[in-house]
Amino acid sequence: MTLRFPLAALAILAAAFATAPQARPVSYADGHILLIERQNDLELWRYTYSPSFRWSLSAGGLNADALGATGSLEVDYLRTARLLKRWNFHAAQANAFGWVGLGRARTANGVETGRHAGIQLDYETTRVYTSLVSELHEGDGWSHRFDTLSLGWAPYPHEVDRLATWVVLKGMSTSNDGQSGLKAGAVLRLFTTSWWLELGADQDGQPIVNLMMNL
Amino acid sequence: MNPTIRSILTSTILCCCAALFSILPASALANSLRIEVNGLVCSFCADGILNAFEKQPAVEDVFVSLKDRLVAVQLKDGQALSDETARQLLIDAGYTVVGMQRTEATVAEIKAELSRD
Numbered sequence: 663m664t665l666r667f668p669l670a671a672l673a674i675l676a677a678a679f680a681t682a683p684q685a686r687p688v689s690y691a692d693g694h695i696l697l698i699e700r701q702n703d704l705e706l707w708r709y710t711y712s713p714s715f716r717w718s719l720s721a722g723g724l725n726a727d728a729l730g731a732t733g734s735l736e737v738d739y740l741r742t743a744r745l746l747k748r749w750n751f752h753a754a755q756a757n758a759f760g761w762v763g764l765g766r767a768r769t770a771n772g773v774e775t776g777r778h779a780g781i782q783l784d785y786e787t788t789r790v791y792t793s794l795v796s797e798l799h800e801g802d803g804w805s806h807r808f809d810t811l812s813l814g815w816a817p818y819p820h821e822v823d824r825l826a827t828w829v830v831l832k833g834m835s836t837s838n839d840g841q842s843g844l845k846a847g848a849v850l851r852l853f854t855t856s857w858w859l860e861l862g863a864d865q866d867g868q869p870i871v872n873l874m875m876n877l
Numbered sequence: 878m879n880p881t882i883r884s885i886l887t888s889t890i891l892c893c894c895a896a897l898f899s900i901l902p903a904s905a906l907a908n909s910l911r912i913e914v915n916g917l918v919c920s921f922c923a924d925g926i927l928n929a930f931e932k933q934p935a936v937e938d939v940f941v942s943l944k945d946r947l948v949a950v951q952l953k954d955g956q957a958l959s960d961e962t963a964r965q966l967l968i969d970a971g972y973t974v975v976g977m978q979r980t981e982a983t984v985a986e987i988k989a990e991l992s993r994d
Contacts, residue, residue, distance in 0.1 A: 690925025691969045715925070715971035750916025750973035753946065786918050788943050822920045822927075822941045855924040876924050 685710075685858075685874050687743035687759045687782060688718040694877035701847075702868030703727035703836070704808075710743075717744045720763070726806060728769070728838050735806050735838075737776050737799060739765025756785040767801050776801045788819040791828060809835040814851065826853045830860065832870075909983060910963055912948040913976035917941065925970040933958060933966070938984040945991055951984040 685697045685708070693712045699705070708722030723738045741763025749756040759782040767776025780797035791814030799806045811833045820826030828851035836843050847870050849862025860872035917923065923941045926948055930939040935956035940949040948967065952958055964974045982990070 686922070690922065690971055691929065693925055693928075715969060745971075748916070748971060750914075750971075752915055753918065755916040755918050788918050819944060820920055821943050822923050824920075826920055853921050855920050855927065858921055874921075876921065 686757070686784075687720070687761050687780075688712050688715060688745045689876075690715045695874060696877055697722075697872070697874045699870075699872040701870050702864060702866065715745060717742065720761075723765075726808070726836070728806065733770030735799065735804075736768040737765050737778070739763045739776070739778065741778070754785065754787045756783075758783050767799065769801070769804055771801075771803060774801050788821075789816045790814065791816075791830065804839065806838040807836070809837075820853075822855060824854075827851070828853075830862075834864075908952045908954070909980050909987070910948075910950045910952075910958070910960075911978045911980055911982075911987065912950070912963060912967065912974060914946055914948055914967060915973040915975050917943050917946045917948075917972060919943075922971070926967065926972070929966045929970050930963075933962075940984045940988055942991055945994075947987075947991070949984050949987040 685695065687710065689695050689710065689712045691712065691714045693710075695710045695712075697706075697708045697710070699707075704724065704726045706722065706724035708720050710718050710720040712718040720741045720743065721739070722741070724735070726735045728734055741761050743759055743761035746758040746760050748758075760780070762777070762779045764775065764777050767774055776799055778797060778799040780795065782793060782795045784791070784793035786792070791812065793810075793812045795808075795810045795812075797808045812830050814828045814830040816826065816828045818827070820828075830849050830851050832847045832849065834845050834847065845864050845866070847862055847864035849860040849870050849872070851858070851860045853859065853874075856876045858872075858874035860870065862870045864870060920941075920943060923943065926941055927939055930936050930948075930950055935952050935958045936950055937953045937956075938951040941947070942949075950958065950963060960977055963977065967974050980987070
């Protein structure tokens with residue numbers, strides 16, 4: 663992957679941190695969320711149940727292209743996530759989430775137990791959205807890290823009974839086997855109270871599709 | 878019954894009703910809640926508020942306004958929902974309650990009022 667797009671500046675900012683999905687890893691008490699995401703070099707799904715707004719349990723899987731010798735990474739996992747801190751402001755909200763998980767990982771080295779951990783920091787108003795997500799998967803002799811910085815802007819304040827529209831720029835970094843790659847993308851995000859859809863493309867014109875549903 | 882006595886009795890009953898009505902707290906008549914909430918910015922996340930209140934047997938209707946940072950809850954006739962329960966439902970949904978009022982306005986009336994502002 664090479665930098666050849668103006669938005670790559672965002673990716674450079676993201677290089678210090680985290681993964682593709684911008685879904686909150688914890689929703690609300692008794693909330694069920696299904697997430698499906700597809701990019702050129704990454705596919706993932708995740709089902710999350712939140713017994714409370716403070717923590718959640720997820721089952722998921724991802725398939726990511728590798729930059730180095732370990733080949734593509736396939737992981738099926740279980741994870742638990744926790745809301746570490748929430749700031750409810752007058753007209754804004756900020757969150758810090760963390761999560762850890764274990765699962766079955768398949769790389770060029772074979773199948774083994776994979777472990778992962780991640781963090782998400784976000785800040786949101788009805789017009790502005792920013793998030794920073796970092797996730798590290800590793801096993802014996804391999805590691806795979808995803809970092810994503812998202813900056814979103816809404817042309818009009820969104821409201822519960824209306825369709826929300828956002829334009830979101832993403833800088834995405836992938837690191838594994840001592841190699842790293844940066845890319846940028848832009849998506850149109852549409853959502854209501856029950857579903858969330860992102861459609862866009864990365865700097866190479868490859869599609870980005872992200873679907874999330876409140877079940 | 879003697880018409881005079883009937884008249885006196887009727888007047889007495891009406892006076893008693895009027896007196897009782899005047900001393901009832903406003904909250905006993907109010908059947909809706911207007912709740913001011915901090916952190917209300919995401920409609921996808923606000924689904925948790927709608928779900929939580931709609932599961933309450935006493936709740937007739939619920940409305941969330943991100944713009945006004947307001948949750949309005951209308952109760953069924955003769956049903957009650959304590960302030961503490963309402964506050965806890967919002968806390969469990971991940972939000973911070975900063976104010977709560979009882980009102981006689983229905984959710985539809987509150988919506989109409991907000992849309993005029």
